[in-house]
Amino acid sequence: MEKTDKISIATGRNQWFILAIIICTIIPVAIDATILHVAIPTLTLSLGASGNEVLWIIDVYPLIMAGLLLPMGVLGDKIGHKKLLLFGITIFGLASFLAGVSSTPTFLILSRGFLALGGAMIMPVTLAxxxxxxxxxxxxxTALGIWAAIGTAGAAVGPVIGGIIVENYWWGAVFLINIPLILIVIPLIWIGIPKGISNPNKLWVLKDAALVLIGVILFVYSIKTVFKEGHPLWISIVIGIVGFIFLRLFFKKQKISSSPMIDMELLQDRRILLGMLLCFVPMSVIVGFEFLLAQELQFVHKLSPINAGLFMLPFVASSAIAGPITGAIMQRIGFRNVIITVLSLSSLSFFMLSRLNFSSLTGSLLFWLITLGFSLGMVLVAATTAIMSAAPLDKAGMAGSMESISYELGTGLGITFFGIILSQIFIKKFVISEELLIELPKQVNNSIGDAMIVANEIGGEKAEIIKKAAMTAFQDAHNIVLILAGSVLAILTLILVFILPKEKK
Structure with a gap:
């Protein structure tokens, strides 16, 4: 039976005050998604992290979040969204401290996993x-558009804030800046957010939550390692099969359960499924592109962390601006026309960017960065609105989880796929003499980060040869990856042209 308190459904000015608190809550989570991108080169050299460790430092956050979002969204529907939000923001603050004082790549990876636990509690309940x-x-x-815009704006200022911090302090401070805001937000949640609608009778089984978490992590880990040089292919395949079995067991149990954790009717709603797809694909290319760009600007073009953040600002800021106006545009021309138009624009933007040099922010480069960010931002807001508008109020937490899962899987797999493709092309394009290659550590050609670490260790003329070869290889890989990203979006656009029904005026 559902329970509410006296002010569970706010009216008037209370609504916007609640929204303001929610926005303050998601800012540190949104910033944390991108603030680390600019710090990657400095972090790589400071901790001596390998290319694979760097990918795990970035990926562990969205991947664990993706595994926990559904159970946490359902838990919020059961115990109350306010209560879970307080737990989540507290854990997020503690994990931020642990990440900031990490001294080894392994400790940082574990701390980022703890951050993901807090983030998984926060994101779905804010939407609910x-x-x-x-x-x-x-x-x-309008409120969902503002939520998405602020979330994207947090991601937009993340690289700039990260650049300022890394240049003036040390990379660990990118996590510690979350703590002051969290200390302010906790009492605001306590006094300003109502308990809301909850259902204490909703079933929440820890074993089912574990099935989802383990299944997602194993399945994605198999994808991450299947192309990794030196990693046995059969191990990746076995791990992927085991992960798939865990996920299949979860959904099988849900179908026969009298009180399932996930409402299968939501998964059968075409609007929700389409919204999840339109969250996943654009988010994959956004974070993958940012991951590529942050490394190229600093490793290849020698920009400082703060200048790299400012260089990336037009792209991420334009996606934030798209949020509040997307709803109004959809009202005028319809969901189908908006999605097809902006996906086409984003695909064209990637093709044009693949032809440009990123050594300086020229007028044409600025134009296509803004066009790409704006068009992808509109896709994400339209997708979020489609999911949350289709879900009943008492299942808002579950729907919010499904939306957030798409975001986080897109974030994790986007970096994984971009990282894998970059690595494979980089290995083939990295060219130095056989005599020098024999002298160097085996990992020198795994990634540009690994090459720079080796170069800094040996120094001298050989170091300059390694750095030059790495820069050339990375730029070649950059062009190919952008063409692939544009092609993926073009294929998705073409599919939607045929499957999306035409809307009546």
């Missing part, structure tokens, strides 16, 4: 609180 607070469709659309 918005859906339950704003019962009017127009206001809810």
């Amino acid at each position: 609180i918005i859906s339950q607070t704003f019962t009017d469709d127009v206001k809810r659309g």
Whole structure:
């Protein structure tokens, strides 16, 4: 039976005050998604992290979040979104401290996993609180647009803040800046957020939650390692099969359960499935592109961390600007026309960017970066609105989880795929003499980060040869990866042209 408190459904000015608190809550989570990108080169050299460790430092956060989001969204529907939000923001603050004082790659990876636990509690319940607070469709659309815009804006300023911090302090401070805001937000949540709609009778089984978490991590780990040089292919395949079995067991149990953790009707709603796809694919290319760009600007073009962050700002800022206006545009021309138009623009942007030099921010480069960010930002907001508008209020936490899972899987797999493709092309394009290659550590040609670490260790003329070869290889890989990203978006656009029904005026 559902329970609410006296102010579970807020009205008037209370609604916007609640939204303001929610926005303050998601800012550190949003910033944390990108703030580390600019710090990667400095972190790599400071901790002596290998290319694979760097990928895990970045990936462990979205991948564990993806595994925990669904169980946490359902748990919020059961115990109350306010209570889970307080737990989540507290854990996020503690994990930020642990990540900031990490002294080894392994400790940082574990700390980032702990951050993911807090983030998984925060993201779905913030969407659920918005859906339950704003019962009017127009206001809810505006609120969701602001939520998405602020989330993207947090990601936009992340690289700039990260650049300023790394240049003036040390890389660990990129995590510690979360703590002051979290200390302010906790009492605001306590006094300003109502308990909302909850259902204590909703079933939440720890064993089922573990099936999802283990299944997602194993399945994605197999994808990460299947192309890794020196890693046995059969191990990757076996791990992937085991992960798939765990996920299959979870969904099989849900179908026969009298009180399932996940409502299968939501998964059968075409609007929700389409929204999840349109969250996953664009998010994959956004974070993959940022991962590539941050390394090229600093390793190849020798930009400082803060200048690299400023260079990336037009791309991520334009995606944030797209949020609040997406709803109004959809009202005028329809969901189908918006999605097809902006996906086409984003695909074209990648093709044009693959032809440009990133050594300086020229007018044409600025134009296509802004176009790419704006078009992808509109796709993400339209997808979020489609998912949350299709879900009943008492299942808002579950729907928020499904939306967030798409985001986080896109984030984790985007970096994984971009990292794998970059690595494979980099290995083939990295050319130095056989005599020198025999003298160097085996990992020298795994990634540009590994090459720079080796070069810094040996020094002298040989170091300059390694750095020059690495820069050339990375730029060649950059062009190919951007063409592949544009091709993926073009294929998705073409599919949607045929499967999306035309909308009536």
